C-alpha cells in the first residue's frame with residue numbers, strides 16, 4: 001500500500017515537472033489554488049493545449065514508448081475528416097472506456113487522458129500493472145477534433161450544413177446555422193428513436209453527427225462495463241462556500257436499469273472519496289437532465305455504468321496543471337478500484353447522502369452545459 005502511494009506520488013511529481021518545465025513558464029500547481037480567474041489571452045490559453053497535429057504526434061510517441069502495450073485504433077472520422085482515435089491498453093477480460101472533449105472548448109480531460117495512456121503504457125507502478133492485468137482500458141482522447149482546433153475552439157462539431165438550433169425539432173445545434181451539431185445530443189443507439197428522425201425522416205435517415213456515431217459504434221463493439229465522459233463546466237461555489245473543482249453525475253433517465261445506476265454511483269463514490277483527501281478539491285453533484293440522448297443516459301440505458309465528469313473550466317491557463325491533475329486522479333481511481341475489485345464493495349447510496357449540490361455560479365463564462 002505504502003509502496004503504491006509512493007509510486008503514484010513519483011508519477012505525479014514527474015508529470016508536474018514535465019508540465020512546469022516544458023508546456024508552461026512556471027509551476028502552477030499550488031495547494032489550495034490558484035482559484036481566481038486569471039487575466040489571460042485566448043492565445044496563451046490555447047497554446048497550453050494539444051492541437052490535432054500535436055495529438056497525432058503524441059499518439060505515435062505513446063505507441064512507441066509503450067513498447068506495444070498501447071495500441072491506437074481509428075474509430076471514425078470527424079465531419080471535416082480528421083481521425084478519431086481510441087487508445088487500447090491492458091490484457092484483462094473486463095473492458096472499460098473513457099472519452100473526452102465531445103465539446104471542443106472543454107479540453108482538460110484530453111490532456112489527462114493522454115497522460116494516462118502514457119503512464120498505463122510505460123509505468124511499472126503496481127497500480128498500473130494491476131490495471132493492465134485485470135482490465136482492457138479504452139480511451140478516446142478527444143471525440144471532437146474539429147471543434148477543438150485553436151482557430152475554432154467551440155462547443156459543436158464543424159458542419160456548414162448544420163441548421164440553426166431548434167430543439168423541439170431535434171436540432172441540437174448552434175444558435176446560428178452553418179456552425180455545427182452538439183455531439184452530446186446524438187448518442188442514439190437506434191437512430192429511429194431520435195427526435196430528429198421522428199420529425200425529418202427523409203432529410204435525416206441516419207445520424208448526421210459522425211463523431212457521436214463513432215463512439216456509439218466503438219461502444220457497441222467493446223461493450224465496456226462502464227464508460228466515463230469528461231467535460232468542463234464554469235466556476236461554481238459549493239453550498240458551504242468552497243470552490244468546486246468538479247461536478248459528477250450518474251444516469252437519471254427513469255428507464256436505466258438499477259444495476260447500471262448503482263455501478264455508476266459506486267464510480268462516483270470512488271471519485272468523491274479520492275478527491276476529498278485533497279485540500280484543493282471539491283466535488284459536487286452535477287444537476288443533469290434526464291433526456292436520453294446525452295452520453296451519460298444513453299450508455300446507462302444500454303445497461304453500462306455511465307458517469308459524467310464536469311471539471312471546472314473557462315478559467316485562465318495558470319490553473320490548467322491543477323485541473324488536469326484533478327481529471328487524472330479521478331480517472332486513475334476508477335480504474336484502480338475496478339481492477340482491485342474494491343469498487344463493488346462501495347455503498348452506492350452514500351452518493352445521495354454525501355455529495356453536495358453543485359452550488360452557485362461565480363464565473364462569467366458559460367453556459368458550459370453537459
Ligand SMILES: [Zn+2]
Nearest residue numbers: 103231369370
Ligand atoms: Zn460539455
